[in-house]
Amino acid sequence: MTVESAGPDLRYLSNVRPSARQLRWQALEFYGFAHFGVNTVTDREWGTGHEDPATFDPPDVDAAQWVAAMASAGMRGVVLTAKHHDGFCLWPSAHTGHSVAASPWRGGNGDLVAEVSRACADAGLAFGVYLSPWDRTDHRYGTGRAYDDYFVAQLTELLTGYGEVFCVWLDGANGEGPDGRRQLYDWDRYLRVVRALQPDAVVSVCGPDVRWCGNEAGHTRRDEWSVVPHELRDAEGTASRSQQSDDGEFSRKVTSDQEDLGSRTALAGYAGECVWYPAEVNTSVRPGWFHHPAEDDRVRSAAELFDLWRAAVGGNSCFLLNVPPAATGRIAAPDVAALAGLGDLVRRHVEGDRAAEADVTDADGPVDVAGAPVAGRAPWSPAAGRPRLDLRFGSPLAVRSVDLWEDIARGQRIEAFSVALSLDGRVVWRGGAGVVGHLRILDVPDVVADHVEVVLEEFRARPALLGVRVVSA
Template sequence: MKRLFTLLILLAVGFQSNAQTTSIDPWIKTPANVLNDFMDQRFGLFIHWGPVALRGTEIGWSRGTNVPTAEYDQLYKEFNPVLFNAEEWVKTAKNAGMKYLTITAKHHDGFCLWPTKFSDYNIMNSPYKKDIVGELAKACKKYGLKFCVYFTVLDWHDPNYPIHLPDGKNPDPKADMNKFVSTMKNQLQEIVTKYHPYMLWFDGNWESPWKNEYGVDIYTFLKKLDPNVIINNRIGGGQPNSHPKLSPEIIGDYATPEQKIGELNMKDPWETCMTICQQWAWKPNDKLKSLKECIQTLAKTSGGNGNLLFNVGPMPDGRIEQRQVSRLKEMGEWLNTYGESIYGTKGGPFKPNEIFAATRKGNKLYIHVFERKSTNLVLPALQGVQVNKAYLLKGSNIMHNQDASGVITLQLPAQLPNAEDSVIVLELNTNAENLPVQS
């Protein structure tokens, strides 16, 4: 009923795709309750995968650089990931404590992991001939994860897109952006109507052929298909530095800082995307992040009021490396104990640092302790707030003191219960979510 009501409103305000429009009609913006639900998820799996895994180089970016263009464009003829199992991927995410999954349905190299009718350069023309996107959508539904899709707004393989190599130079005068945008809409309509993604993760909006009005047009088009689909901030043109933030002129629902933890922001939703190794796509012997780095990245991201989209790059045969699966499982084991301090929380009121981060929910303030520098941990003053109780999450009470100015001192145990991140719960005499952010 709510969706029908939204569609009626859209029609009433003259809902049309107009490539000359440079701003989004506020009536069609993703509802706040939908975005709040997204931010409550806190932790998702990013997957960069395609025929390039056969070479172990970066997806898209190695086309015409590390791998000759002609060779790169023929890799799909060898791509036969016979060990791909969508349920195993989804169970890996679920065992890690992740709540959603995002797959690169089409990256900058133009290869499509679903059987699109609008390009022959797709998975059905590989030896594998199975719908990767469809299998993952089905597995996510079975195991209760939200299914999301990555889709680029540039395509170096498509002759109608003016740029054909990662260097962004020498636009092709024979290219036709109107035809390119038409193809893009057709493919997105396939994805939205067939797989019903919870969120669409766009990328590639920095190149000059992609104009802001195209982003407005696509956003509006998508909202006509599904008013509740969530869309990131990489869809508008001319915004090369916009990923870490949102502002009124930026198109999209949330910000996407990349390979770094976003800053504490209680106003705008954001999601850090980061690799579990170093490269987005699979690379042999790529350096894996330590468990400490993984867990503290999640805690600091949540402490900044953001989500973490953590990336794996599966191997050519379709499996995720066992060492990556094991690392993610270790994160899930930590979340089995400490998950209440992550899911459905707000960040703050303290800015995360190398010693601790804070999250909050109801009258509880969760202090994520990363390192025992001394016997006591001193927190910034919370004026007018009283700490009624302090204890280790799933553990014993700890001694605490609060002086007249509101400065809180916590007496840490001689041995923290978790080497990566031990969580102390402070029960307050007020709603912790209403506390102002400390400078």
């Protein structure tokens, strides 16, 4: 099927493009979540909002250890839960008495947001903040404008006092139920504040920059489109599908009612506007989002985390992995070990690339597309036909995956590609996948080959590949 085929307006779809902030965010690929607060001390997932600040006194908070553990896994940023649903602030907010300033931690002079921000800067990692819109402590919650004023005041503190912020992570949490207080969040106002104070930051989940994948289990769609109907940016719709109760089961629940968001089939008959709204896959290294000692033997293995990383990062998404520090103030040993093991596997995958050893050609001759994208490299952008790349190696190698990068600054255009592996002129394996986007990792069952053929089978407009990686076992 070529770009002239019937269906949605492909010229329009192929020219929907990301903003500069979305491109910077996508390049991060992998970053961490740090859930920490009074819930860590009380061994809960959702606090009541009535916790005594005096209970918060972790004896050995070490933000540098958190950041080092996450960096060891290959993460490039950290998002801190500056305030969770219980309303307890990890910085000395001037707008509430329910914060670290009222606790004995650091003698009442502590500021965990500052400590994590500084640790990220020292390690060269990006820093982001989570600020729960649901506040079970503040009496203004559910009153409308008065609460919005309070929320914006706290958002302003976080976005003006802690350096550059790469992400403001806003969920639509409101778990009080049909008979509880109900606040209609002023999302437009919150967005204006972020844009004014941190114009380079993406607003995730209940914002227009980064789309929640729809589950907290780490599940990735088979084909993840970044160009989707603008209705998916509806913050209230996103909130309605988020966790509504502290039942302990939502973190591993996957539903399949929205598995195809942007294909020609999904968009057939759609007359609305499409937008660039890329996906973030999020999950926790443990069953819970906060640390619970009873879960120390239920930390995901490095191998399982690597599978999640390959599916998410290698499926045109960014991967947000939660690593909750323990009540001591440090990330627990099982989590540290799992992260280090994950980092080793990610490193082996990246360093296993053998594409640079191949002679790479298309129908017109040699092509500079081997390996991961590098600054200044022009994309391979064939004009017509059924574009084909040949990577010929001087000796056989055991191929574990073939990875492709699309030049998404031009839009998301590739709909399907195929790969054929040959040895001594005989095809030994065929495979393929759908969309490419920022990065697509196509797993190969350790087939020995000396020739890799990549064919772009379907595309919406003239395709543009930035890189091809051939990973050897």
